[in-house]
Amino acid sequence: MKIQHEYPLQKLAEALIGFLRLAATEKKNHRFLNEIAMETIRKLSLGKDTTISTKELFPKLFPGHHESQASSLLANTWKSFPKFHEEIRSRLIEYAVNECGMDVYPWIEKLDSDGGAGNLVKYRLIAIEIDRAKVKGPNPYRNKIKHDIEYVAVQDFMPTFIGKLLFGQSNEVVGAKKWIMVFTPFLQIIFYVIMIFSLILLLKDESLTSISFYYVAILIGAIWFLVDKVNRFNRFTEDRIIMASDYFMSWDETSILQEIVTVNDEKGNFLHKKVQLTKYVGVCPLCSSQVELAKGEPDFSRRIIGRCKESPREHIFSFDRITKLGSNIGLLKC
Ligand SMILES: [Zn+2]
Numbered sequence: 503m504k505i506q507h508e509y510p511l512q513k514l515a516e517a518l519i520g521f522l523r524l525a526a527t528e529k530k531n532h533r534f535l536n537e538i539a540m541e542t543i544r545k546l547s548l549g550k551d552t553t554i555s556t557k558e559l560f561p562k563l564f565p566g567h568h569e570s571q572a573s574s575l576l577a578n579t580w581k582s583f584p585k586f587h588e589e590i591r592s593r594l595i596e597y598a599v600n601e602c603g604m605d606v607y608p609w610i611e612k613l614d615s616d617g618g619a620g621n622l623v624k625y626r627l628i629a630i631e632i633d634r635a636k637v638k639g640p641n642p643y644r645n646k647i648k649h650d651i652e653y654v655a656v657q658d659f660m661p662t663f664i665g666k667l668l669f670g671q672s673n674e675v676v677g678a679k680k681w682i683m684v685f686t687p688f689l690q691i692i693f694y695v696i697m698i699f700s701l702i703l704l705l706k707d708e709s710l711t712s713i714s715f716y717y718v719a720i721l722i723g724a725i726w727f728l729v730d731k732v733n734r735f736n737r738f739t740e741d742r743i744i745m746a747s748d749y750f751m752s753w754d755e756t757s758i759l760q761e762i763v764t765v766n767d768e769k770g771n772f773l774h775k776k777v778q779l780t781k782y783v784g785v786c787p788l789c790s791s792q793v794e795l796a797k798g799e800p801d802f803s804r805r806i807i808g809r810c811k812e813s814p815r816e817h818i819f820s821f822d823r824i825t826k827l828g829s830n831i832g833l834l835k836c
């Protein structure tokens with residue numbers, strides 16, 4: 503990791519802010535980076551020293567907390583930075599190279615003081631050198647196909663415990679494990695079919711006056727779940743892409759997709775298929791907010807579409823999993 507000390511800080515800060523805008527998450531590590539970048543720009547405009555102290559950073563990241571907790575809370579957040587760096591580095595590098603034309607990428611470093619009070623710890627933006635030859639180029643369809651929005655895959659999301667168990671660190675399932683993805687919905691379908699038959703048998707001999715509404719309600723629920731499971735199963739096998747099941751996503755994670763991906767070797771020969779969890783995001787060309795993928799229903803049945811976080815019913819875009827491009831399908835046009 504080679505650091506370039508003379509790189510213009512303004513450009514580094516702007517690249518970092520642009521990258522974080524795409525992620526548009528309120529997670530603490532993202533906010534940490536964003537605050538450092540914003541504060542660097544503010545200090546540059548005032549001609550001040552661009553290192554940022556714990557004292558300056560703390561109230562913005564932990565509003566409402568007492569200053570006495572500053573060093574411990576920030577130190578805890580900082581502890582997770584090596585892993586966080588690992589998670590987002592490749593995307594951040596691609597963003598810096600492909601979107602900002604840089605040969606470095608922005609990151610932050612901690613400048614330890616003499617070990618005294620927490621307030622003496624400082625952070626600053628740094629430029630880490632990139633080997634551009636190793637960086638994946640921009641979306642190859644970008645200049646070939648007319649589009650309104652480009653989606654990028656982000657991997658720093660949190661699956662549930664079950665999701666992690668099944669998909670592992672790389673968020674993908676290959677080999678025999680992949681069949682779990684097929685058999686689990688099958689077992690669920692069989693479970694609901696048995697439940698429905700049992701309930702019908704129970705209700706068969708009852709008259710309208712003595713009928714148990716409790717059982718009827720369970721029967722309606724079971725039929726609804728059965729139809730839902732069958733639909734999901736059909737969609738996944740036919741469309742190859744569906745919104746990921748709630749079993750795999752943490753409660754605050756949205757718009758994660760479960761897709762079947764064909765893996766080819768360098769010559770284009772088929773190797774195997776895998777199932778992977780992916781999150782795609784884009785920037786709304788109408789209002790610059792984040793666009794996330796969601797179900798198209800009710801207006802765009804069986805489709806996954808991009809919905810702007812700020813105006814999810816009006817700022818809407820198509821999504822194509824191959825080109826990662828989309829067009830405006832709402833009424834407002836740029
Ligand atoms: Zn928008």
